[in-house]
Amino acid sequence: MTKPRIDFYFDVVSPYSWIGFEVLQKLEPKWKDVSIHYIPFSLRQVMVTSGNRPPAMLPARSIMLMLDVQRTSKFWDIPLNVPPEFKKWIMKYSTVGAMKLLLVLEKQDPDLMLRAAREMWMRLWSRSEKIFEDQDYMEVLKVVGVKNPEEIIKKSKEEKYEKILEENTNKALDTNAYGAPWINVTTSDGEEHSFFGSDRFNLIADLLGQPQPLPDKYSNSKL
Numbered sequence: 001m002t003k004p005r006i007d008f009y010f011d012v013v014s015p016y017s018w019i020g021f022e023v024l025q026k027l028e029p030k031w032k033d034v035s036i037h038y039i040p041f042s043l044r045q046v047m048v049t050s051g052n053r054p055p056a057m058l059p060a061r062s063i064m065l066m067l068d069v070q071r072t073s074k075f076w077d078i079p080l081n082v083p084p085e086f087k088k089w090i091m092k093y094s095t096v097g098a099m100k101l102l103l104v105l106e107k108q109d110p111d112l113m114l115r116a117a118r119e120m121w122m123r124l125w126s127r128s129e130k131i132f133e134d135q136d137y138m139e140v141l142k143v144v145g146v147k148n149p150e151e152i153i154k155k156s157k158e159e160k161y162e163k164i165l166e167e168n169t170n171k172a173l174d175t176n177a178y179g180a181p182w183i184n185v186t187t188s189d190g191e192e193h194s195f196f197g198s199d200r201f202n203l204i205a206d207l208l209g210q211p212q213p214l215p216d217k218y219s220n221s222k223l
């Protein structure tokens, strides 16, 4: 019997990844016997390889997505605001650079990586600030207290990090990933179960026999 494991694949371009990340962070102290891993991957690569299309490409879906992320984030008390320029930005830029930066930070300190990921979501999905270029990375790294931001940014452009991002993405694709967040759960009997979305934690709690997630407003014990 092994400890159950959750692999949470995310990309900071994805608002539902942010919501899933915050829900999982709240659950983590309660789900004591579960080993939780936050894994940066590339949603763009997932879309291309799986043959899926970004939700914003279909107008009706895009309208629902923008409404639904707002009501879901309100439910969880996450300060999400849809960036007015999102569609324009996403045609022009990608978050691959930001994700590679997270991989460098993860090697130094996994907790630092999580703080930087949250700051990236806060920038893009709360304050409508870019996370696509070196000057944006500089600001993120300063906020999380990195002393040598130039060095970290330079490192993130090494081929090694491109490879790690690709490997992470391929691991998710091997389990038929087509979106984000993508969550792989390994139960203590070694069985693997894949889930798509930030709204699957009730099922995961049930599968693992762990406490159910609830927003703070419905829970005296804060989840």
Ligand SMILES: N[C@@H](CCC(=O)N[C@@H](CS)C(=O)NCC(=O)O)C(=O)O
Residues within 6 Å of the ligand: 013, 014, 015, 016, 017, 052, 055, 178, 179, 180, 181, 196, 197, 198, 199
């Ligand atoms: N119902 C899911 C939706 C997740 C979702 O739509 N994720 C987007 C990225 S932010 C995606 O990858 N969509 C691909 C698809 O819907 O096929 C949730 O609440 O988290």
